[in-house]
Amino acid sequence: MYLSRRARMLLATLTFGTLGFIYVPLIVVAINSFNPSRSFSWPPQSLSTVWWGRLTESNGVLPAIATSIKVGLGATAIALVLGTCIAFAVSRYSFYGKNTLSLLVIFPIALPGIITGIALNTTFHTFLDPLNKELALWTVVVGHATFCIVVVYNNMLARLRRLGQSLEEASQDLGANIFQTFRFVTFPLVRSALVAGGLLAFALSFDEIVVTTFTAGPGTETLPQWIFNNLFRPNQAPIVNVVATLLIVVFIFPVWLSQHYSQDGSAGGRL
Amino acid sequence: MTIAIRLSKVAKSFGEVKAVDGVDLEIADGEFFAMLGPSGSGKTTVLRLIAGFELPDSGLIEIDGVDVSQTPPFNRDVNTVFQDYALFPHMTVLENVEYGLKVKKVGKAERAVRARKALQRVKLEGYEARKPAQLSGGQRQRVALARALVNEPKVLLLDEPLGALDLQLRHEMQVELKELQRDVGITFIFVTHDQEEALTMADRIAVFHAGNIVQMGTAREIYEQPNSEFVAGFVGISNLLHRDQKVISIRPEKIKLGQVGDRVYSGLVSSVMFLGALTRINVLIGDDTLTLLAENDGTQEFPTVGDQIEISWNSKYEFQVG
Numbered sequence: 001m002y003l004s005r006r007a008r009m010l011l012a013t014l015t016f017g018t019l020g021f022i023y024v025p026l027i028v029v030a031i032n033s034f035n036p037s038r039s040f041s042w043p044p045q046s047l048s049t050v051w052w053g054r055l056t057e058s059n060g061v062l063p064a065i066a067t068s069i070k071v072g073l074g075a076t077a078i079a080l081v082l083g084t085c086i087a088f089a090v091s092r093y094s095f096y097g098k099n100t101l102s103l104l105v106i107f108p109i110a111l112p113g114i115i116t117g118i119a120l121n122t123t124f125h126t127f128l129d130p131l132n133k134e135l136a137l138w139t140v141v142v143g144h145a146t147f148c149i150v151v152v153y154n155n156m157l158a159r160l161r162r163l164g165q166s167l168e169e170a171s172q173d174l175g176a177n178i179f180q181t182f183r184f185v186t187f188p189l190v191r192s193a194l195v196a197g198g199l200l201a202f203a204l205s206f207d208e209i210v211v212t213t214f215t216a217g218p219g220t221e222t223l224p225q226w227i228f229n230n231l232f233r234p235n236q237a238p239i240v241n242v243v244a245t246l247l248i249v250v251f252i253f254p255v256w257l258s259q260h261y262s263q264d265g266s267a268g269g270r271l
Numbered sequence: 272m273t274i275a276i277r278l279s280k281v282a283k284s285f286g287e288v289k290a291v292d293g294v295d296l297e298i299a300d301g302e303f304f305a306m307l308g309p310s311g312s313g314k315t316t317v318l319r320l321i322a323g324f325e326l327p328d329s330g331l332i333e334i335d336g337v338d339v340s341q342t343p344p345f346n347r348d349v350n351t352v353f354q355d356y357a358l359f360p361h362m363t364v365l366e367n368v369e370y371g372l373k374v375k376k377v378g379k380a381e382r383a384v385r386a387r388k389a390l391q392r393v394k395l396e397g398y399e400a401r402k403p404a405q406l407s408g409g410q411r412q413r414v415a416l417a418r419a420l421v422n423e424p425k426v427l428l429l430d431e432p433l434g435a436l437d438l439q440l441r442h443e444m445q446v447e448l449k450e451l452q453r454d455v456g457i458t459f460i461f462v463t464h465d466q467e468e469a470l471t472m473a474d475r476i477a478v479f480h481a482g483n484i485v486q487m488g489t490a491r492e493i494y495e496q497p498n499s500e501f502v503a504g505f506v507g508i509s510n511l512l513h514r515d516q517k518v519i520s521i522r523p524e525k526i527k528l529g530q531v532g533d534r535v536y537s538g539l540v541s542s543v544m545f546l547g548a549l550t551r552i553n554v555l556i557g558d559d560t561l562t563l564l565a566e567n568d569g570t571q572e573f574p575t576v577g578d579q580i581e582i583s584w585n586s587k588y589e590f591q592v593g
Contacts, residue, residue, distance in 0.1 A: 166353055166355060166357040167357050167359060167360075169322075169324050169344070169351075169353075169357065170351070170353060170357035170358075170359070171359075171370070171374075172323075172324075172343065172344040172345045173322055173323075173324075173344050173345070173349075173350055173351045173419075174345075174350065174370050174371035174374065174418065174419075174422065175345050175371050175374050175375050175422065176345055176370070176371075176374040177343075177345050177374075180374045184370070184373075184374070185359060188361050189360070189361060
């Protein structure tokens with residue numbers, strides 16, 4: 001397509017403007033994590049790793065990270081199993097209410113977290129209170145799984161649709177039973193979609209705060225909750241910058257991985 | 272003559288659509304059999320019923336005398352060459368060909384030997400380590416053939432085997448498939464919508480229309496004695512002539528210029544088309560247009576458009592189709 005010089009300049013400006021809009025705040029956080037000033041005076045007078053050193057001694061951040069990882073892994077595991085099963089059912093069989101089912105599965109991702117949160121909170125209390133049980137870690141896992149299923153489902157469905165059934169038919173035709181077909185043909189061909197979906201699901205769970213707030217029991221604090229609670233404490237705020245920087249670095253990797261794996265770009269989701 | 276495949280009153284519907292409507296069919300051991308018909312005629316469904324990808328609503332399917340009507344595909348002694356080849360993209364050529372032996376627990380050494388032999392048979396040595404994506408369409412088809420033949424099935428099913436190839440390659444493969452079949456002695460059943468393909472390759476042809484077989488016979492029988500207007504029109508160029516409330520079919524190469532045969536008609540030349548070896552001339556007789564193919568052998572003068580000419584044929588070549 002031909003673009004005039006001015007159009008190209010405009011496009012370049014817009015592109016860099018957009019990228020700057022997204023990434024400048026991240027860079028500021030990263031620099032501030034090395035800013036020894038407690039009030040984050042800008043520009044930093046000097047650079048120091050003083051806050052990084054206090055990361056491990058800091059109160060509650062490591063347990064919070066551990067909690068977030070547990071929740072993320074739990075929700076991802078549930079999402080992988082259920083999302084894959086539904087994707088198989090929808091792509092391989094025709095049955096009454098198939099489109100409705102698909103819509104119902106995808107819906108939670110569009111539903112505001114606050115609604116999901118309130119609904120889950122009410123439901124959990126309704127069923128747990130008579131048993132004298134409280135909200136706990138597993139209630140957060142279940143809460144997160146509701147929207148984690150969506151990304152796994154979407155990834156798998158796209159992959160299964162693109163694969164079609166002829167490879168599985170070919171496998172059966174050559175004498176492989178259903179289990180052999182899954183092991184040698186289906187699974188190797190959907191594995192990358194599973195990985196991509198799982199990574200997205202984990203990332204989604206890891207930064208969730210609204211649903212978490214409504215489903216977490218006393219004593220259960222995920223990392224986003226910890227950050228939210230500590231951001232406005234003068235003593236802890238610098239540590240928040242350090243944690244944020246750490247997470248940016250850690251999270252580039254799985255996002256890159258999932259991009260790499262889901263070439264069809266159908267991943268979707270709010271990362 | 273032993274029967275490799277027998278279908279009795281096989282029917283299959285998809286929802287409201289009757290895809291296959293009571294097909295009876297017997298295919299002999301070692302036969303090269305074509306199922307010919309337009310899309311939606313039921314030929315592919317019959318192939319899938321034999322392979323076991325679809326189960327019949329009613330009727331009986333026998334392979335080698337054994338009822339397999341409800342047997343899953345992996346327990347049937349047939350193998351399929353798929354239209355899109357359906358090669359496993361994550362496996363090498365050799366792994367693809369070995370697959371059937373591997374799932375049947377044939378030892379590693381033996382299956383490598385047999386797979387290489389199968390690849391040799393389809394003239395694809397040296398490609399063992401490639402992935403399907405690195406092959407051309409023709410090569411992929413050879414892999415698909417080797418992958419099926421390595422299992423030495425009772426019957427090989429081919430779904431539009433040459434459909435995805437270009438014209439040149441298609442003609443080469445027609446000859447090669449025929450030779451291959453003679454060589455391995457396995458019953459080949461192939462589905463095609465291309466009448467030329469069916470006529471050149473098959474020992475016997477079943478013409479499908481609307482979920483049923485309308486005519487079955489050798490290529491020559493189907494071509495020269497079509498039993499209906501549909502078959503006459505679908506196989507070869509159809510020349511239909513209405514005469515005394517009857518419909519007569521006559522093949523274009525049987526019609527001659529001038530009074531040579533015992534059926535003589537006079538008509539108006541409506542088009543003359545030079546085709547290289549042949550010239551195609553359309554002649555209007557009453558309301559019917561007859562096409563004749565005359566050889567460009569230099570022995571005759573061709574008319575021009577608008578000429579009133581006489582054409583003729585031998586009455587033994589004409590067939591009543593309606």
